[in-house]
Amino acid sequence: MSLMCGILATAIFLASCAPKIEEVQSEVLFTQDDHSFAKPAEARVLHSELDLRVDFDRRVLSGTVTHKIKGRGKIILDTKDLKIDKAETSANGQDFKPAQFKLGTADKILGTPLEVSLAEGTGFVRITYETSPSAVALQWLTAKQTAGKVSPYLYTQGEPIYTRTWIPLQDSPGIRITYKARIRTQPNFFAVMSANNDQRTAAPTGDYRFDMTQPVPPYLLALAVGEIQFRMIGGRTGVYTEKAMLDDAAHEFADLDAMVASAEQLYGTYRWDRYDVLVLPPSFPIGGMENPRLTFATPTIIAGDKSLVSLISHELAHSWSGNLVTNATWSDFWLNEGFTVYVERRIQEVLYGKQRSEMEFAIEIGELKEEMAKLPEKDQVLHVDLKGRDPEEGVTLVPYVKGALMLRAIEEEIGRERFDPFVRGYFDHFAFQSITTATFESYLKEKLPNLKLDVKEWIYKPGLPASTPKINSFLLNTVDEEVAKWKKGQALNPKEWVAQQWLHFLRALPETLTAEQMAKLDKDYSFTKSKNSEILDAWLLLAIRHKYAPAQGALEEFLGRVGRQKFIKPLYQEMAKTAEGKTRAKALFAKNKENYHPIAASAIEALLAK
Numbered sequence: 058m059s060l061m062c063g064i065l066a067t068a069i070f071l072a073s074c075a076p077k078i079e080e081v082q083s084e085v086l087f088t089q090d091d092h093s094f095a096k097p098a099e100a101r102v103l104h105s106e107l108d109l110r111v112d113f114d115r116r117v118l119s120g121t122v123t124h125k126i127k128g129r130g131k132i133i134l135d136t137k138d139l140k141i142d143k144a145e146t147s148a149n150g151q152d153f154k155p156a157q158f159k160l161g162t163a164d165k166i167l168g169t170p171l172e173v174s175l176a177e178g179t180g181f182v183r184i185t186y187e188t189s190p191s192a193v194a195l196q197w198l199t200a201k202q203t204a205g206k207v208s209p210y211l212y213t214q215g216e217p218i219y220t221r222t223w224i225p226l227q228d229s230p231g232i233r234i235t236y237k238a239r240i241r242t243q244p245n246f247f248a249v250m251s252a253n254n255d256q257r258t259a260a261p262t263g264d265y266r267f268d269m270t271q272p273v274p275p276y277l278l279a280l281a282v283g284e285i286q287f288r289m290i291g292g293r294t295g296v297y298t299e300k301a302m303l304d305d306a307a308h309e310f311a312d313l314d315a316m317v318a319s320a321e322q323l324y325g326t327y328r329w330d331r332y333d334v335l336v337l338p339p340s341f342p343i344g345g346m347e348n349p350r351l352t353f354a355t356p357t358i359i360a361g362d363k364s365l366v367s368l369i370s371h372e373l374a375h376s377w378s379g380n381l382v383t384n385a386t387w388s389d390f391w392l393n394e395g396f397t398v399y400v401e402r403r404i405q406e407v408l409y410g411k412q413r414s415e416m417e418f419a420i421e422i423g424e425l426k427e428e429m430a431k432l433p434e435k436d437q438v439l440h441v442d443l444k445g446r447d448p449e450e451g452v453t454l455v456p457y458v459k460g461a462l463m464l465r466a467i468e469e470e471i472g473r474e475r476f477d478p479f480v481r482g483y484f485d486h487f488a489f490q491s492i493t494t495a496t497f498e499s500y501l502k503e504k505l506p507n508l509k510l511d512v513k514e515w516i517y518k519p520g521l522p523a524s525t526p527k528i529n530s531f532l533l534n535t536v537d538e539e540v541a542k543w544k545k546g547q548a549l550n551p552k553e554w555v556a557q558q559w560l561h562f563l564r565a566l567p568e569t570l571t572a573e574q575m576a577k578l579d580k581d582y583s584f585t586k587s588k589n590s591e592i593l594d595a596w597l598l599l600a601i602r603h604k605y606a607p608a609q610g611a612l613e614e615f616l617g618r619v620g621r622q623k624f625i626k627p628l629y630q631e632m633a634k635t636a637e638g639k640t641r642a643k644a645l646f647a648k649n650k651e652n653y654h655p656i657a658a659s660a661i662e663a664l665l666a667k
């Protein structure tokens with residue numbers, strides 16, 4: 058490899074050679090991925106270099122991507138809603154010649170395959186292209202939608218199959234690439250990526266270069282551009298956000314360095330150099346995204362009291378489960394998320410104690426049971442059949458919480474003294490590889506041959522097996538006791554309750570509440586004014602259900618500001634349960650949809666059309 062590396066290093070744009078990538082990848086047998094047109098066994102991308110301009114006026118990214126490739130005959134890339142201007146090939150990465158290319162038939166979910174013919178000896182393919190203003194991976198925010206209100210903002214969301222809407226590449230989690238990027242934008246804007254971000258403390262220039270030397274699946278390529286600033290937290294951690302949110306974010310995430318250290322204690326060295334968090338504007342459609350070195354997070358976890366930071370533990374955990382050991386296809390998604398929820402629980406336990414971690418787990422299990430009851434049996438299994446379906450259909454709490462429960466069941470059977478080294482060994486063994494559920498199963502059999510747990514039942518049968526661990530949360534039991542008393546007309550005694558207890562309380566209230574009861578609760582505990590987004594969300598749901606008028610203003614404000622699907626989807630859904638509510642939901646959605654990410658907007662549109 059060193060000879061190859063030396064030759065390549067002389068090429069202008071390929072100065073880096075990450076160690077062992079090709080060696081690792083050449084041993085990999087690529088799994089058939091139903092959600093990519095790529096045929097990596099014939100020709101595949103090893104390294105990509107982006108050179109893009111960010112045009113806020115036209116809402117497009119334009120420029121080139123140059124792929125270093127291996128293979129012959131032709132290479133197939135994934136694209137969706139991209140305008141492809143030109144394809145060129147080169148043997149050495151310096152002299153490019155026009156190449157023949159062909160766009161195939163568009164598929165509604167997968168997009169359009171781009172086939173480039175490769176002359177003998179081709180080592181590089183360069184595509185000149187432009188994104189569409191409606192690219193699903195991109196949210197272009199107006200200045201009004203930001204905290205600063207002065208400048209627009211852009212960010213990407215790649216998982217599961219959206220990277221192909223901003224880069225033509227082989228968009229399968231079974232394929233790993235290193236990447237470099239040059240991003241040009243307005244001089245006063247700052248750009249960050251899921252890469253080295255060495256310019257973090259320098260003044261903005263509008264011209265940024267990035268280098269990701271560790272091979273990652275394409276869904277982890279990420280970019281954000283806007284009036285973003287950086288604040289250091291610990292030696293290798295920090296937070297990026299708009300100026301107006303910097304203090305609050307730094308305060309909330311003060312434990313970031315300790316989090317990384319405790320995860321390392323459990324599962325071995327953190328391999329990604331820095332761990333920073335980018336706090337996005339409130340329209341960010343999900344809670345968090347584990348972009349390597351730079352987690353993207355919703356501002357709705359900033360509660361002022363660190364009560365919602367388990368989301369950061371979760372995204373950090375992906376630095377082992379997901380980013381280091383990756384699901385080879387979206388049917389194996391539980392390998393990413395189930396392991397991550399398990400690791401998240403362990404990090405929370407070290408940092409905030411067993412009681413809090415068990416309480417958070419118990420809440421998630423309650424949510425899983427509720428969701429599972431509504432899912433068809435075929436989606437209650439860990440290894441989900443997604444052929445012909447949008448991989449988003451596999452994103453339920455099943456891979457997350459049922460997956461974590463299975464790992465917890467193994468832990469309980471063999472004890473932590475054996476299970477912890479197993480998990481650590483698993484991360485080391487499959488580091489920088491993408492694996493299937495079957496590979497996990499054979500590794501488990503090899504390392505823990507005497508395991509009694511029926512793993513096949515967990516992975517391939519619907520529902521929760523009889524071997525499901527019982528998670529008993531003392532702190533939530535207290536709440537249940539108080540609710541029982543409250544139902545009998547006795548006064549509530551919410552002594553030193555933390556956010557999760559209040560959340561559990563609101564969810565445990567009886568189906569029907571009178572106007573007086575709602576008013577009394579609000580008067581006593583100021584739910585309508587809650588600064589905790591989880592509590593406010595649970596309260597607003599009750600306010601819709603019980604037509605509690607004094608919270609309607611807060612509901613409208615929330616739906617106009619927040620775009621996190623976990624919150625807004627259930628609120629719209631609850632409104633849509635009555636004819637009158639549906640009319641209102643449609644009116645509110647029409648007013649707010651410009652503020653929502655395209656993914657969130659289409660999800661809500663679909664549920665209101667039902």
Ligand code: BES
Nearest residue numbers: 216217343344345346347368371452623
């Ligand atoms: N990787 C996911 C986000 C994701 C999954 C995006 C599937 C697109 C498709 C991330 O790690 C995640 O799970 N986020 C959760 C929060 C977590 C604490 C459960 C979220 O955003 O709600």
Ligand code: ZN
Nearest residue numbers: 371375394397
């Ligand atoms: Zn996750």
